[in-house]
Amino acid sequence: MKPISELLGSIPPSATLAVNDKAKAMQAAGKDVIALAGGDPDFDTPAHIVEAAFAAIRAGKTHYPAPTKGTNEVLEAVAAKMARENNVHVNPKTDVVITPGSKWALNLALAALVNDGDEVMYLAPAWVSYPPMIRIAHGVPVAVDLDADNNYAVTLEALRAKVTPKTKLLMVNSPCNPTGRVLTRAEVEAIATFAIESDIYVLTDEVYEKLVFDDRQHYSLAAEPGMAERTLTTNGLSKAYAMTGWRLGWLVGPTPVLKLATKMHSQTVTSAATFTMSAAVAALNGPQDIIYEMRRSYQMRRDFMVKALNEIEGIACTSPDGAFYLMPRFPNSSLNSVELADALLERAGIAGTPGIAFGATAEGHVRFSIATAMSELERAVERLAKVGPTL
Secondary structure: OOOOOHHHHOOOOOHHHHHHHHHHHHHHOOOOOEEOOOOOOOOOOOHHHHHHHHHHHHOOOOOOOOOOOOOHHHHHHHHHHHHHHHOOOOOOOOOEEEEOOHHHHHHHHHHHHOOOOOEEEEEEOOOOOHHHHHHHOOOEEEEEEOOHHHOOOOOHHHHHOOOOOOEEEEEEEOOOOOOOOOOOHHHHHHHHHHHHHHOOEEEEEOOOOOOEOOOOOOOOHHHOOOOHHHEEEEEEOOOOOOOHHHOOEEEEOOHHHHHHHHHHHHHOOOOOOHHHHHHHHHHHHOOOHHHHHHHHHHHHHHHHHHHHHHOOOOOEOOOOOEOOEEOOEOOOOOOOHHHHHHHHHHHHOEEOEEHHHHOHHHOOEEEEEOOOOHHHHHHHHHHHHHHHHHO
16 A cells, blocks of 8 residues: 555644543542633623524525525624734735634635745744644645743744744734733734734634733734734634634635635535524624633633642642633653643543643743532642642
8 A cells, every 4th residue: 555644644633632532531430620721711601692593504505605605694793703802904805714713714714825835933831733734725734833931922033033034924813822921012013013024924723802800801813903815713602602612703805815714625525504603793793791700710710720720839830811621731840841731630530631732931830720510629739639739
């Protein structure tokens, strides 16, 4: 037999999913495991969104959508949301494509921008899927390693140190998975300055934009002066609306790039599910109270967990600005992050993701998700108090 894909053979599986699978296998074997590795909100999808999907199905919206990149209603809803909430103004007919999840929107953007050997910078620690996505698009991942001791601050100096003539774009995620960092006004301006002076594109992942704590503000890079023509924005319903299983996201950007992304979309997945587009319209145009309720709950969980973890000997945890993750470190431990995650799972029945999965500067950390019930977090703290000093 001839060899199969060397590229895909070189791509590691998702570390987050690997931990989740191991935890589920232990649970299936009857072990009591507290799952803090994934990013799936424990809330149900709001009822009015669910009803919109059922109404669409009952109305026969179970065929291909027209156009296949998204019905006019959902394209217009996304464009209106971008204008209303992000101060980003796009043509819904040419500058938006609806995708089965925001992860596919990121892949579309990379496919439309990257040529063989192009370098793609990304801010690290970063979501585990960014480097594999870049490689699948035949790009070269280039990490901009941010310093944990400086709260992962983004500086012009750090960006300029990594740019080369081969650099095509910079990937940005705010609020950030895994650190929870939200870009400040100064950092957004620094990124815009860097992109313009380097004449590169920016791909910004804003899927956690509504989960921002302590009266901080989310800034969309596409709204910055001189950035609209060089910025692609991905977003979706998974995190803010508790709709991970619905797989509904979108890509927004300049017309020439979106034309190529739409071509890629049509030649691969064809479209997102039609009735989920009706759900998206209900989500974006309907009441937003549930988002504020979920955000308040996540902030309460964050405050509880950060305080509790910092009171445990051998654990230190900074307070994230947004999203629903914590990145505690274990400063007295001789174990690396993979060994720490394994020890927590085997000795405490707590599933977390090793920091190294997110980049070198996250080594020594383990990522915990707080998108689970407070009762589970309280149980996790009790177990961590027993094993933390011994790790």
